[in-house]
Amino acid sequence: MTDFSMLGLNPGLLAALERMGLKTPTPIQARGIPPIMDGRDLLGLAQTGTGKTLAFGLPILHALSGLPRPAPKTARALILAPTRELVNQIADTLGQLVDGGHLSVVRIVGGASINRQSDRLARGCDVLVATPGRLIDLLDRSAVSLAQVRMLVLDEADQMLDLGFIHALRKIARFLPEERQTLLFSATMPKQMAEIADTYLTRPVKVQVSPPGKAADKIEQAVHFVSQGDKAKLLEEYLDTHRDESALVFARTKHGAEKLARLLDTWGFAVASIHGNKSQGQRERALAAFRAGEIRVLVATDVAARGLDIPLVEHVYNFELPNVPENYVHRIGRTARAGRAGRAVAFCSPAEMADLRAIEALTRQSVTVIGGAPWADSLADAARAKAKETRMQAQRQRSGRGGARPHGAGKPDDAKPAAGTPVGQKPRKPRVHPALAEAFAEEHRPSGAARNRRRRKAGQRRD
Numbered sequence: 001m002t003d004f005s006m007l008g009l010n011p012g013l014l015a016a017l018e019r020m021g022l023k024t025p026t027p028i029q030a031r032g033i034p035p036i037m038d039g040r041d042l043l044g045l046a047q048t049g050t051g052k053t054l055a056f057g058l059p060i061l062h063a064l065s066g067l068p069r070p071a072p073k074t075a076r077a078l079i080l081a082p083t084r085e086l087v088n089q090i091a092d093t094l095g096q097l098v099d100g101g102h103l104s105v106v107r108i109v110g111g112a113s114i115n116r117q118s119d120r121l122a123r124g125c126d127v128l129v130a131t132p133g134r135l136i137d138l139l140d141r142s143a144v145s146l147a148q149v150r151m152l153v154l155d156e157a158d159q160m161l162d163l164g165f166i167h168a169l170r171k172i173a174r175f176l177p178e179e180r181q182t183l184l185f186s187a188t189m190p191k192q193m194a195e196i197a198d199t200y201l202t203r204p205v206k207v208q209v210s211p212p213g214k215a216a217d218k219i220e221q222a223v224h225f226v227s228q229g230d231k232a233k234l235l236e237e238y239l240d241t242h243r244d245e246s247a248l249v250f251a252r253t254k255h256g257a258e259k260l261a262r263l264l265d266t267w268g269f270a271v272a273s274i275h276g277n278k279s280q281g282q283r284e285r286a287l288a289a290f291r292a293g294e295i296r297v298l299v300a301t302d303v304a305a306r307g308l309d310i311p312l313v314e315h316v317y318n319f320e321l322p323n324v325p326e327n328y329v330h331r332i333g334r335t336a337r338a339g340r341a342g343r344a345v346a347f348c349s350p351a352e353m354a355d356l357r358a359i360e361a362l363t364r365q366s367v368t369v370i371g372g373a374p375w376a377d378s379l380a381d382a383a384r385a386k387a388k389e390t391r392m393q394a395q396r397q398r399s400g401r402g403g404a405r406p407h408g409a410g411k412p413d414d415a416k417p418a419a420g421t422p423v424g425q426k427p428r429k430p431r432v433h434p435a436l437a438e439a440f441a442e443e444h445r446p447s448g449a450a451r452n453r454r455r456r457k458a459g460q461r462r463d
């Protein structure tokens with residue numbers, strides 16, 4: 001398949017593709033679009049940056065073209081994605097394809113005004129692009145009906161599993177009609193994916209254009225072994241060599257990302273950060289400035305690892321290696337977009353040697369060493385044990401166990417031990433995966449207007 005015109009798309013979509021400068025479909029598009037247009041369910045496996053959005057977006061818009069206006073509070077196609085950034089990327093791409101046409105695309109994410117979103121949905125839409133948490137909020141309000149959905153897309157389904165969205169997907173499924181076409185796209189295929197595929201897909205066509213865990217061929221991967229305390233200065237040295245080129249830096253935690261961005265700012269870099277503690281407006285402004293070249297360095301967490309579609313990112317730095325090896329593939333996939341070349345450098349401290357080995361096992365290739373030397377097993381084991389103890393101590397302090405209890409953290413008068421907890425023993429606080437906690441927080445964070453109303457009420461109570 002050498003040309004989009006060979007796929008049978010309507011003239012309006014072909015004209016939009018020409019305006020966007022796109023002529024030749026990528027492998028996932030060439031192999032995925034025909035069965036979708038034939039009405040088949042599809043399981044699409046392709047690495048990030050290979051054009052999955054158009055692979056499902058084009059046949060959806062083709063199928064919906066020519067239909068009358070949707071009924072109020074309804075949608076004809078539903079696309080679910082795990083993060084705000086990915087929802088915005090998908091909606092922006094579809095918006096370019098329908099520009100000037102009669103089809104409507106509505107995006108729904110947390111952190112924005114739910115009342116405004118309800119107003120937009122009141123008119124009905126052809127394509128609804130949403131994060132699961134905010135969609136459930138709107139379903140609970142009866143602000144939208146999914147009874148007319150003809151096509152369902154689960155994009156980056158493996159990350160939905162990582163972030164704990166499986167229960168949200170089950171709840172949403174109860175609002176969907178049984179007679180529908182379902183498309184599931186993912187960069188990797190973990191074992192738990194079979195549950196989603198069996199639940200949502202009916203005799204699907206499987207299209208796989210790259211082995212699971214394989215990074216784009218044009219990404220030059222490298223690792224620099226460096227102690228944790230020396231990473232910031234090493235990053236400064238790398239960034240200094242290409243101040244006029246865009247670089248994306250990944251940190252493991254929200255606090256770490258913000259701290260690193262502030263440090264780089266004091267060193268004179270044009271930098272911004274994006275993570276779950278940022279409001280939707282802050283994140284959008286940071287991304288817009290990064291795309292426009294107003295800032296050259298963007299520091300991000302894994303929540304943003306898949307939703308950033310910025311073609312001209314030349315460099316990706318893993319300031320801290322992810323503890324989920326699949327996330328490494330998604331992180332470095334932010335460069336070498338749309339056939340371009342890119343470079344990804346990982347900083348590996350002694351405590352991260354096991355993470356590096358897991359990444360190399362997943363990708364089935366050794367990462368080229370460009371600095372330092374691999375840490376000895378004894379040093380790596382000791383550093384990892386120390387890091388684990390530090391995290392556990394921090395968790396104990398946050399929960400009020402061990403050391404002084406934080407102000408305001410006293411046990412309420414009516415507090416009771418959990419069922420099954422021995423008398424005299426404090427119930428254990430359930431552990432929450434950091435990525436899940438961040439995803440939940442960003443999905444359910446109130447909008448700026450809601451936060452202002454809460455502040456005003458708090459001020460009235462104090463008065």
